[in-house]
Each structure stands twice: as structure tokens, then as C-alpha cells.
Amino acid sequence: MTTVSPHAPWSYVLQLPHDPRAPRVARKTLRAVLNGHGMTERLDTAELLACELVTNAYRHSDGQATLRLRHMEGGWLRISVWDTNPVIPAPFDKPPGAVRPVPTPAPAAHSGGRGLLLVQLCADNWGGYPLGDDLFGRSGKLLWCELAPTTERAQAA
Incomplete structure (x- = not known):
């Protein structure tokens, strides 16, 4: 039986x-994948990030x-979401790597926008790319975020 390296x-x-x-x-799919790969230490943060990106889409x-x-x-760990809207918020x-503003929360009167x-506050890296029409007629945008390995996250804290 072939085994898969946990680091592959x-x-x-x-x-x-x-x-x-x-x-x-x-959320449920992400939870199953990360549990299956023994990455439970990232589960809560990854679940939040994926849910926010999918909700935005x-x-x-x-x-x-x-x-x-x-x-x-x-x-x-990279989480990315493609959708059909080409506007990158x-x-x-x-x-990536550009000077980014300090996140400011939406006014309390707004029901969304947080x-x-x-994603900015919880991810170690994030960004977005516009996608032009391809051979299959897909266009839109890709928003992504990354979580550093747990050892790097612990050292940063």
C-alpha cells in the first residue's frame, strides 16, 4: 500500500x-479535507477565511x-475562490507584497463589509487577480489568502 507524505x-x-x-x-468540505490531512490546528481560521471568501463571491x-x-x-495553506464578477474589491x-493599508472596520450601521x-486580519498573505476570458469562456476574479505553517505562525505570535 502506498502512503502519502503529510508534507506533500x-x-x-x-x-x-x-x-x-x-x-x-x-465550510463542511474544508473541514473534511483538513481533518483528513491531520491539519486540525488550522481548521478554525481556514474555515473562517474560506467562508468569508465564498460569501463574498x-x-x-x-x-x-x-x-x-x-x-x-x-x-x-492557500485558500482561493474564483467568481464571475471581474471587480476586485x-x-x-x-x-502581493505591496504596501497595504491598515484594515479599518465598516461603520457599525452597516450590516456587511466585514x-x-x-480575511486581512487572520491570513498571513492575501491578494486578488482579474481573470480574462479563457478558452472555456471563464472570466471574473480570483481572491486568495494563505496561512503560514503552524510553526511560523507560532513564532510570529
């Missing part, structure tokens, strides 16, 4: 319809979305 890169992709239940499905696009979970070299519109703020 892997990737999962989940297609989500434009449905208000999509964030819940994304549902609220601001009118089509399907795609959630991708990727365990990368060095132990980083601030501050995700800045290139999801991407949570």
Missing part, C-alpha cells in the same frame, strides 16, 4: 452554484464560484 503538496477543488448554502458547503456575483484548497511546499486589488476585513 495537494489540491482540492469544489464547484459551488450561486446558492445561499454555498458557504456552508464550503455569492453576494457580489451572479454565477457559480470555485473554491480551491491547496497545501503548498513549505507547509503553507479593495484592498485585494493591490499586488468579511474581507476578517
Whole structure:
């Protein structure tokens, strides 16, 4: 029987319809994937980030979305969500590594607008890319965030 190294890169992709239940499905899928790979120490933060990105896709696009979970070299975990709306919200519109503003919360009177703020505050890296039309007619944007390996996160704290 072949065994898989816990440190080997892997990737999962989940297609989500434009449905208000999509964030819940994304959370449950992420929980199953991370539990299956023994990454329970990142579960709560990763679940929050994925849910916020999928919720943003549902609220601001009118089509399907795609959630991708990727365990990368060095132990980083990337969560990305593609949707059909090409508009990249601030501050995700800045290139990775650019000077980014300090997150400021939405006024208390607003009922939304805090999801991407949570992503900024909880992720170790994040960004967005516009996607032009490809061979399959897909366009829109990709928002992503990353969580550092747990050893790096503990040292940063």
C-alpha cells in the first residue's frame, strides 16, 4: 500500500452554484479535507477565511464560484475562490507584497463589509487577480489568502 507524505503538496477543488448554502458547503468540505490531512490546528481560521471568501463571491456575483484548497511546499495553506464578477474589491486589488493599508472596520450601521476585513486580519498573505476570458469562456476574479505553517505562525505570535 502506498502512503502519502503529510508534507506533500495537494489540491482540492469544489464547484459551488450561486446558492445561499454555498458557504456552508464550503465550510463542511474544508473541514473534511483538513481533518483528513491531520491539519486540525488550522481548521478554525481556514474555515473562517474560506467562508468569508465564498460569501463574498455569492453576494457580489451572479454565477457559480470555485473554491480551491491547496497545501503548498513549505507547509503553507492557500485558500482561493474564483467568481464571475471581474471587480476586485479593495484592498485585494493591490499586488502581493505591496504596501497595504491598515484594515479599518465598516461603520457599525452597516450590516456587511466585514468579511474581507476578517480575511486581512487572520491570513498571513492575501491578494486578488482579474481573470480574462479563457478558452472555456471563464472570466471574473480570483481572491486568495494563505496561512503560514503552524510553526511560523507560532513564532510570529
